[in-house]
Amino acid sequence: MNKFVILIGIFFSAALAANDKLLIENITIVSSHLSAPNTNMNVLLNNGRIEQITSQKITDYDAKIDGVDKFLAPGLMDSHVHVSSVPGMGFGVEPLAVKHPQIVAAYYEQQPKSFLYYGVTQVLDPNPGLNSKHFTNAANHPDYFRCEVITSKDTFPYVEKTDSLSQSMYRYLVDEAAAANKPDSAESLVQQIASSGASCIKLYFEDGYGDANQWQLLSSATLKRIKVEADKHNLLIVAHANAFDMQQLALAAGVDVIAHGMWNWGQFRRHRDVPAEIAATLDVIIDEQVGYMPTQRVIAGLGEVMLPTTASSPQFLAVTPAPLLDWYQTPQAQWFKEELRIGFDGMADNAIAEIFLYGRIGKGNKVIQYLNHANHPILLASDFPGSPSYANQPGLTTFQEMKAMANAGLSPAQVLAAATINNAKQFKMDADYGTVQVGKKANLLVLERNPLASVEAWDSIETVILNGKPIARQVLVAGNEKSLN
Numbered sequence: 001m002n003k004f005v006i007l008i009g010i011f012f013s014a015a016l017a018a019n020d021k022l023l024i025e026n027i028t029i030v031s032s033h034l035s036a037p038n039t040n041m042n043v044l045l046n047n048g049r050i051e052q053i054t055s056q057k058i059t060d061y062d063a064k065i066d067g068v069d070k071f072l073a074p075g076l077m078d079s080h081v082h083v084s085s086v087p088g089m090g091f092g093v094e095p096l097a098v099k100h101p102q103i104v105a106a107y108y109e110q111q112p113k114s115f116l117y118y119g120v121t122q123v124l125d126p127n128p129g130l131n132s133k134h135f136t137n138a139a140n141h142p143d144y145f146r147c148e149v150i151t152s153k154d155t156f157p158y159v160e161k162t163d164s165l166s167q168s169m170y171r172y173l174v175d176e177a178a179a180a181n182k183p184d185s186a187e188s189l190v191q192q193i194a195s196s197g198a199s200c201i202k203l204y205f206e207d208g209y210g211d212a213n214q215w216q217l218l219s220s221a222t223l224k225r226i227k228v229e230a231d232k233h234n235l236l237i238v239a240h241a242n243a244f245d246m247q248q249l250a251l252a253a254g255v256d257v258i259a260h261g262m263w264n265w266g267q268f269r270r271h272r273d274v275p276a277e278i279a280a281t282l283d284v285i286i287d288e289q290v291g292y293m294p295t296q297r298v299i300a301g302l303g304e305v306m307l308p309t310t311a312s313s314p315q316f317l318a319v320t321p322a323p324l325l326d327w328y329q330t331p332q333a334q335w336f337k338e339e340l341r342i343g344f345d346g347m348a349d350n351a352i353a354e355i356f357l358y359g360r361i362g363k364g365n366k367v368i369q370y371l372n373h374a375n376h377p378i379l380l381a382s383d384f385p386g387s388p389s390y391a392n393q394p395g396l397t398t399f400q401e402m403k404a405m406a407n408a409g410l411s412p413a414q415v416l417a418a419a420t421i422n423n424a425k426q427f428k429m430d431a432d433y434g435t436v437q438v439g440k441k442a443n444l445l446v447l448e449r450n451p452l453a454s455v456e457a458w459d460s461i462e463t464v465i466l467n468g469k470p471i472a473r474q475v476l477v478a479g480n481e482k483s484l485n
């Protein structure tokens with residue numbers, strides 16, 4: 001590790017002014033718009049943007065990073081994270097979090113740093129709840145984008161919430177019978193969401209977990225009204241749907257993005273390969289260019305919470321603050337594990353883990369492979385934390401989702417695209433993000449290893465550049481002694 005570069009990171013993250021020019025000298029650029037890495041380049045950042053990229057020497061700058069033997073990549077975008085959630089506690093307004101305000105405060109303080117530690121410089125939160133201010137008020141945080149949820153009192157997720165605090169997270173409750181000019185009509189809610197500055201609308205297609213089907217869905221008439229109005233306001237529709245039949249309904253409603261992998265194959269569960277009926281649905285995703293978020297970490301998090309070593313890996317310790325680590329050791333924090341044990345009828349923990357880590361993840365992998373084979377762009381989206389499991393931690397889960405994509409068969413170049421340009425294009429942010437090109441926002445990563453050689457290189461970040469400002473990765477580590485050995 002080069003001491004000089006660390007110094008620059010620590011020093012200038014405080015001292016570099018917005019209009020100071022930062023030069024990254026003699027670096028290899030890795031970016032999806034290039035057919036091969038571009039070596040020995042000089043990159044000048046100014047006013048939070050990339051001002052110049054050249055092989056010629058640049059002499060006018062205020063601070064410099066030596067890029068020899070290093071790689072410059074775009075900052076990553078995770079397009080499915082819930083910043084209000086405390087892993088293991090649920091959303092920040094739910095009862096467990098309310099009981100532990102100091103742990104929650106320590107966690108919220110660390111959370112944006114943990115995303116940055118793993119190179120995540122943009123996040124999209126499809127369901128911000130009430131507590132996203134802690135994130136956007138932090139001194140350094142990934143650029144924050146959000147959807148807002150439209151649901152009703154009779155549909156998921158509102159229907160599942162039993163306390164008024166949790167229910168209050170859902171502010172756009174539609175009255176399906178209301179005429180268009182009424183304040184709780186589909187049309188008026190879409191208008192309110194558009195004027196709130198959100199990037200998208202999230203709709204839930206969930207009639208019950210697993211094979212259950214006890215919840216009703218929004219009617220197709222309401223879905224149509226939402227879609228027509230959303231188109232008028234240029235708002236994308238992101239759909240929660242993970243079962244085969246629910247994804248079919250989402251596609252029929254004309255959604256733009258499916259926010260989960262299709263792990264649940266319904267009546268085709270016994271098939272090992274994608275059956276014709278599921279292939280026909282995936283062909284609709286391909287033909288209509290619907291965005292696809294595999295969110296394999298949701299399932300992995302359910303399996304890993306049953307394993308004894310999950311909360312003690314060096315990577316876990318680097319992103320999780322001490323008070324939360326301590327709480328994970330308490331009996332109270334085991335509540336979700338106990339729920340899974342009961343759900344699986346007292347099966348051994350390892351066996352429960354395997355059901356998720358091999359069985360269900362395998363189904364998601366087959367779907368990724370089918371779409372990838374058709375060159376359908378895959379989106380990096382972890383759905384952090386994905387469930388009440390504490391196995392998924394901010395930033396680390398994004399990195400693990402990238403590894404899951406590689407495991408499913410994506411090449412390092414396809415993982416790079418999924419994490420950068422695919423998300424930027426899908427959410428119409430490619431004028432600002434997604435590649436290392438002049439004019440784009442200077443959210444960048446300096447890496448020690450080449451991410452086109454191995455997905456593991458994404459864990460070799462040396463400096464995160466956020467809005468043109470360098471931050472040494474070391475200063476983003478969670479404040480706990482355990483993480484330092």
Ligand SMILES: [Zn+2]
Nearest residue numbers: 080082126383
């Ligand atoms: Zn989610």
